[in-house]
Amino acid sequence: MSRRAALRSRDVAVGLVLTVLLAACSTVGTLSDADSGPLGVTQGSGEWCLPAFETDSDVVHGSEVLYNESDSVVQIKDVSLVDARNLEIRDSYQGPPRNTLVGTLLGWPSAERLQKQAFEPLGRIDPNSQANLVILLRSGDDPDSADLSGVRIEYEVDGKTFSVTTGYSVTWRKRC
Structure with missing residues (x-):
């Protein structure tokens, strides 16, 4: 050759x-x-100044919208925080899609107020519909700040398990 x-x-x-x-x-x-399956999620980031942010207090975070882009029911199995610092998840709810998101609030509304606003425990998202994801967080022992890089959602559609992670990172600061 x-x-x-x-x-x-x-x-x-x-x-x-x-x-x-x-x-x-x-x-x-x-x-x-x-x-990641048929569940679409909000992507973005934000930083909020919460002068009243305190150790061991409740923080409501509702900046994600979940989009069921299928003709089947999405059944949420688990919601967890990704790379969270000074925060733990206590509960999760879904609300009706509206023109505005809940955002971040200190404290947690009463059960009656949640019902009045049509919030319910996170679970089922109907076909071709959307829901606002609202999570109750408890701050840890750092009184000055807390953050997370996303929310991981594990769910089932037609007997198959999927997971998707929001890209919505958030930092809360007491001093701005």
Whole structure:
């Protein structure tokens, strides 16, 4: 085999290997995207100044909208915080979609007030509909700040389990 033929053969082999690797990476990316299922979530970030932020107090956070983009019911199984510092999740609710989100509030509304505003424990999202995700958080022992980088939602559709994480990171500061 001539030197030129050997180089050409090597170039073809390298090209084939790169093509296979590129195809494998593309497949992994597609599978990862498919694993999040039909539940869409709000993406964004924010920082709020809460001068009354205190240790061991309740904080209501409602800046995410969940979008069921399927013809099937979404059944929420678990809600957890991602990379949370000085916060723990105590409870989660869903509210009717409105023109505004709940945002962040200190304290927690009474059960009667939640019912009056049509909030209910997080669970079922009907086909092709949306719900406002509202979570009750308890602050920890750092009196000056708290943060989280997202909310992870595990859910089931037609017997299959999926999870999706909001990209909505939040930082609360007592001193602004």
